[in-house]
Amino acid sequence: MVQPSSPSSLTPQFCFTTSALREFLRLSRSSVDDTITQNLNALETPARAGFDPTSTSRLGPRPLSRHIEATKCNAFKDKVLFPSWQARSDVLSYCSVVATSPDPDDPEAALRQAEQEKNRERVVDERLDPYSTRVFPRQARTELLADIIRQEIRVENIVRSRTWDIVRQRCDSQAHASWEDALADWRASKISPEAGR
Template sequence: MTQPSSLPPLTPQFCFSTTVLRDFLRLSRGTIDDTITQNLNALATPSRAGFDPTSTSRLARPATRQIDASSCETFKNQVLFPSWQSRSDVLSYCTLVATSPDPDDPEATLRETEKEKNRERVVDERLDPYSSRFFPREARTEQLATILRQEMGVENIVRARSWGIVRERCGDIENSWEDALARWRKLHTAS
């Protein structure tokens, strides 16, 4: 059974290094969520009733087997939810970084210089209708916020897909991954 990827040291530099941030999220999703079916298949125990000759039949049969409830609980509590929580921790921390002032922004002076040059420009829209356009560089906090919005959208889609597969394979469990994760968090923060 695959274990969740470990949480990287959370620093503003980690967040601003968007390739490292995205690689962490991609690796964590790839390890757990992208292989959810394989992880759950590994939990399925072989038949206890012995060989069933109809299992080799060419007739349609259910594609998936239900997994033992205790195995499902163990998987969710020790693999799935910790992985989701570590990604949530990273996204929450980096969101905090993206919404905080950035005194160490290396391009702050360059942006101010561009804005000053823009104020000094002479714009004659009759000669060039596009001359009034100005696209200043985004601050790295704004770039990070955009990336985080995209990653949170991906995270919601991935979790919904994974939870659908878990529900299908593990039987009657909570309807939403949000409720299940909140319940798991409550149990793990109380201890």
């Protein structure tokens, strides 16, 4: 069974290194969500009913509507799917907080400040150059990170919706119509046993 991936430690530097952030999200999605059909196929017990000789006379792939045992599906969801989603949610939540927090360590802050001063002192004559009023200031790295986080959250919602549709088809899961409800119930089940300790 595939193991969910998680970043080793969350630091603002991890978030600002957007290539590392995106690589973590990509690897996590590719190991669980992008291969959900293969992961679910691995849960099936092959030839449980014995070999069917007529299976060799059929052309085309077998139908994917076959359901997997509920205990195996639940174990996969509880040990792989939901922890993977939770790890990505934790990273995106942490990085969104970093993106909205002040950034005293921004290496380009002085450069942006100098550009702003230069733009204020600039004399603009639109008659000579109608484009001279256009100024494209550098974005702070927190603004760039916020844009990336918004984009990744949209991608995450699409990926989870697609994955949950496949899980519901294969696992005959009628309990939760949406992945949001299923994940919320899983989170609640993780909190309630710990509260009783």
